Amino acid sequence: IENLINFIDKVYHQKRIVNFLYKEPIKTIVDVGSHKGEFIHYILKIPSISVIYAFEPQKKIFNILRKKYIRNKKVLPHCIALDSSSRTRKIKINKLTMTSTLSEFDNKSFFFKFKSFLLNEKNSIVDQYQIRTKSLDDFFSKIVLSKDILLKIDTEGFELNVLLGSKKNMKNFKYILIENQFSNMYKNTKFSDCEKFLKNNNFKLLKRFVFPTFHFEDRLYAKEASG
Numbered sequence: 088i089e090n091l092i093n094f095i096d097k098v099y100h101q102k103r104i105v106n107f108l109y110k111e112p113i114k115t116i117v118d119v120g121s122h123k124g125e126f127i128h129y130i131l132k133i134p135s136i137s138v139i140y141a142f143e144p145q146k147k148i149f150n151i152l153r154k155k156y157i158r159n160k161k162v163l164p165h166c167i168a169l170d171s172s173s174r175t176r177k178i179k180i181n182k183l184t185m186t187s188t189l190s191e192f193d194n195k196s197f198f199f200k201f202k203s204f205l206l207n208e209k210n211s212i213v214d215q216y217q218i219r220t221k222s223l224d225d226f227f228s229k230i231v232l233s234k235d236i237l238l239k240i241d242t243e244g245f246e247l248n249v250l251l252g253s254k255k256n257m258k259n260f261k262y263i264l265i266e267n268q269f270s271n272m273y274k275n276t277k278f279s280d281c282e283k284f285l286k287n288n289n290f291k292l293l294k295r296f297v298f299p300t301f302h303f304e305d306r307l308y309a310k311e312a313s314g
Contacts (some may be wrong), residue, residue, distance in 0.1 A: 105129035114233045119243035144168035170220035171251035180214040190244035192271035222252030238266040244273030257288045263308045
């Protein structure tokens, strides 16, 4: 299942997003939830990109990501989970590793039951362990960022936490690419909260990229010009 979804994601979905962004003057990528670098593979094709800060908290997946881009000086991988603040949290490693999360599962949700059916398991969690989280603002407190930044967030229900930890840097972001699941399987998460946060920070929806299996979309928001 994961290999099939990864294939669709890599050869179609991510490629479509990057093709849309190709002519934009983006210099820096902050990729929160990099997984194995599916998005990085294509975004590196944009000539203006000078640096990619890649964040992936899963230990085994991070090692794959690091080895994949170890010779590419533009990609700076970090085995860190971004959050609203620095703290200790438990990460749940899913058999479908692209859906591992820091969020709490809603076992009654349709998509949770559907995913369990696809994986033929009542509980698809294969491991869980404590990790330290950090806010994006804390991480970049001593790093000077350009203002032509794309922030990409794919954190399985944890998107609002990442945004809340990025308030100081909102002025630097030109685009924000964020995942929206059509059937939420996490407790106490509503994408409308992310939308409200982005609207309050002068971001406007620019484009929707619906995944071919129609269970989620990536939404691209652009910073509106002030005044």
